Amino acid sequence: MEAAPNNRNALANLAEDVVLEILHRLPAYSLLCCKCVCRSWNHLISNNHMVLPQTVAGFFYDGEKGEQNFTSDIDECPDLSFFPFPINKVVVLDCYNDLILCLCIEAARSCYVICNPATKNLWVLPPSIHVVVQARLGFDPTASSHFHVIEFVEEEDVECLGVEIYSSQTVAWIYQESKWGQDINDVIRSRSASVFLNGCVDIMGYSLILVVDMEGKTWRKIPRPHGTLPFIHQA
Template identity: 40%
Template sequence: MEEPPGKTNPVASLTDDILVKILSFLPVRYVCRFKCVSRSWRNLISHPDYRKKLPQTLVGFFYESICGERFPMRANHFTNVTGKGMPFIFPSVSFLPVSCRDLVLLDCCDGLLLCRCFQPGPLVGGELPPFHYAVCNPATEKWVMLPDGSWASDDARTARLCFDRTGSSHFHVIEYVVDENENVTWVDIYSSKTGSWIPVENGWGDDVMLCYRRRSVFLNGFLHAVTFADAIVAVDMEGKTSRTIPTPKENECGFIHRAQDHLCLINVVDDDIFKLSIWTLDDHATIEWTLKHTVSTMRLFGGKRIQIDFDYQVIAMHPEGNMIFFVYGWENTLMAYIMDRREVHVIRNLGHDSSYWDPYLPYVPLFSEAPIDGQ
């Protein structure tokens, strides 16, 4: 569209640096829309030097496949959230000093990836071989290997990563240690600031059993985890404060995610196992949950009445809070449900070899090198 005579476009007089500075203050969804303004705007927003200065959004998922007809049997993969094109990140994270067959992806938080790196060698007595944790940034290929913790070889443990790119430049790793009944006895907390682990006694009671197949959420300085009771447990990064957050009455062992800086809970409705409810915790002080949305599986899966954890699982909520991702069926089909439009979109089939129970780790790239000094 041509400008009227004597009129000039004030935006045209702005330098690229000034435009990027302005765009950096906008929500991700608006920045993505501005790529459609013109070819020059698309090139500006996509340019590698400017992209790291702009807000980032979900680009895809890490996941794993298991196939007995290949070696190694386990393999890591990455799928773009669009389901198209080359993977945004090469999933083998080959920059780490360990073979991909000795590497397990455990958790992803705000652009950083937590891995378990096993020492090569035969298994002894069915126990896990010795290992180290590594935290890396796939976007910059920087990494750090964590020192050994205080655990015994037969301890059962689940590790989670805690990092907030808008807060401290340091990250934490938390290990839940459980007894023979799978109740949490204490937690070990690693701080990248001190470079050491500290053991912390369980502050929630003697009968806290976590849903280990559920992802945790790091928010407001606390790591939140779902239990098999009607509660979410949270601990701060110094282990000084442990909280128990009751969930809505009709929810038990649901899925928690972070969206728009709120804790979100997704689960089936008590009197209808074929319906999902989506809640947000709007006030941590008063523990006020707000019901945001409900949807039936008949809408999600073309009229089929299927059950969560049997036929499908929820794997993530979009950081903007407008979309839920789940995998479904024998082919492990990755799908997205857009809540405000009540639309379901098939992204792609991940294949029947993809592991249904192992985590699908949502990845939001982080181009800053601040959290990790590298090796």
């Protein structure tokens, strides 16, 4: 009987330029994961920045208290000096697919700002109706060039009343009443990690994943298996 081919050896025998051509076609997050495959791939990716321009400089991630932190392979942080606001008044709330959602705090008012540090593009959002300053970002460049911001509307000692949803396509906020029901405030108030997938924002709590689409028509509560890892936001 003919022995089954050793796929690992076949992969290792690929010419370096062939491997580079394959890796060059990967999105940035997958490319970073490939650095963990083996030492040779780590060396190949780390030493071919011109050939692999998508190599990730670092990641934003959620801290233990819900704060946004940034870690970098090259000891650099995103340059936000192009902001028309004092940098000490800028708070990073969320980031996804190269866009960063910030809250700019001023004496007169606060506002949400979306920026792309690589291109220096910046969008100052109009004030939302409720101005809750608890928001997440939704953006999938493979599906659309437009982004969304979702803001949770709460009252003290009351379950989440609903959400404000901003669309860069309509340049406006809409309000939708919550259909999540009871026992969800711990997910929202804990600054749990979130991900934008198939037109919906998924917010991951300890025991629940809350899902809402960007028109406020789809609402789901999904039990979360314990021990799953939090999402990492790519910068």
